[in-house]
Structure formats: C-alpha cells, structure tokens
Amino acid sequence: MPILAMDTATMVSSVAVADEKRLLAELIVENKLTHSETLLPHVEQVLSMAGLNREDISGVAVSIGPGSFTGLRIGLAAAKAIAYGLDIPLIGVPTMEGLAWHYPVPGVVVAGFIDAQKGNVYTAHYKWTGSGFDEIRPIQVLPVTEAVALCEEVKGTVVAVGDMVNKKIAKLDGLPDNLLLPPKHMLMPRGANIAMAGLQRLASGLSDSVMNLEPIYIRRSEAEVLWEKRHGTTSSTSLPDATDGRCPGALRS
Incomplete structure (x- = not known):
C-alpha cells in the first residue's frame, strides 16, 4: 500500500507517493510561493500523477525538523489533517534523517x-x-x-x-x-526520501500520535528571543528539544 510523504522544512516543497517496490510520483518545487499556497495543491497533483485517490493511501510521512519554523508547522498540520481524516498512520521523520536517505x-x-x-x-x-x-x-x-x-x-x-x-x-x-x-x-530535501524513511518505520510497526507529534525545533524562535530582550525573561512557552533524533511527545505505537 502506498504512503504519501511531504517535506516543507526548507524553501523546497516536496511531495511524493511511494510503496515498498517503487517511487510512484514526486514533485519538487523551490520558488517564492509559501508552502501554505502550494502544499495541498501539490498533494492533489502527486496523487493524480500516481493514478491514486486519497482513500488509496495507507499512511502519511512528514519531515518534522529542524528547519523553517513556519514550514514545519504547515507540513505537520497538513499531514495530521490527512492522517486524521483518512484514519491512517502518521509517521514523523527528522529532516536530517530524510536528507541522509540520499x-x-x-x-x-x-x-x-x-x-x-x-x-x-x-x-x-x-x-x-x-x-x-x-x-x-x-x-x-x-x-x-x-x-x-x-x-x-x-x-x-x-x-x-x-x-x-x-x-x-x-x-x-x-x-x-x-x-x-x-x-x-x-543535496536538497526530497519527499521520496521521507517516503523511504516512512516505509521503513511502518514496516517496523512504528507510527506517531496525531495528537502529540510536534516539530523538532532545537533553537528558540525569533519571537521568543525578542520577548526575552524586551521583558528580560524567556517566554513561558518552551520549545521541544531533540536528543534522540525525534521530539518528545512523539508517541510511537
């Protein structure tokens, strides 16, 4: 059964569909449009290229960082919505690990x-x-x-x-x-790489919680840094760390 995979951690937006035997379709774009404008249309386009309907997808893999804070949130939100709506597994893949699959x-x-x-x-x-x-x-x-x-x-x-x-x-x-x-x-992120890592995790019986999976940020956002400069204290909202290649709260089932 094929899985849908996406990477929006950088300026590159990449979406792919793959199964255990082959890469069915992939779209890689780097332009000035934001991921919020292009991601879901790219998902529809890749599924069409692969000759698949949404209901044919057996899982959703997504790059979870580190990377662009906004890009990560857009990608993860879309992946969660698709996984929840279709009642299929969600698989978070660290961006660095996805790159390694080159x-x-x-x-x-x-x-x-x-x-x-x-x-x-x-x-x-x-x-x-x-x-x-x-x-x-x-x-x-x-x-x-x-x-x-x-x-x-x-x-x-x-x-x-x-x-x-x-x-x-x-x-x-x-x-x-x-x-x-x-x-x-x-060099650049690819949806195909996230798909390969996602398929490997699914084959090992691993998946993540739609409710609890969070991006791997590593560093504080500029908003938090500015808050500290202006108020002399850190923001009350702490960001997740990554010590074992995934974020705390990412529940494997």
Missing part, C-alpha cells in the same frame, strides 16, 4: 547542514545500517565552521547534504579531506 551507502557517514540563521547550521551525522540509518551524532546548532570541523573527527568518507552546502560550505577554504560535496540536485 546516500544509503555502507561505510559512508552522511552529514546534514541546514540553515539555522545568523551564521549557524543545524547539523547531525548518520550511518547506513542496511535497512535504515543510525544517528551517530545528534542534531545540534553550531556555527558553520565548527559543524564542518566535526567532519574531520569521522574515520572515513563524509558526504555533506542540505541547503547550507552550496550557500556557505562550498565557499569555505580548507575543507576536511574526507568531506565530499555532492552536486546540488543531491
């Missing part, structure tokens, strides 16, 4: 680099196990140069993925000898 290669470490603003990146390292990815360095926020320097500590080849590879990392001097920078089309 390179399911034994012995290679995949390092994700996503823009975290103000010269920082979200970064994490993953390694292929044969059926999925192990997180060998947890998601964290670091200055770009520090995140790149961590790759020198890895024994063997490290492949960089994410939007910051072209934006910043490719322009740095003295990159680690073991760090490979792929071409742009092999």
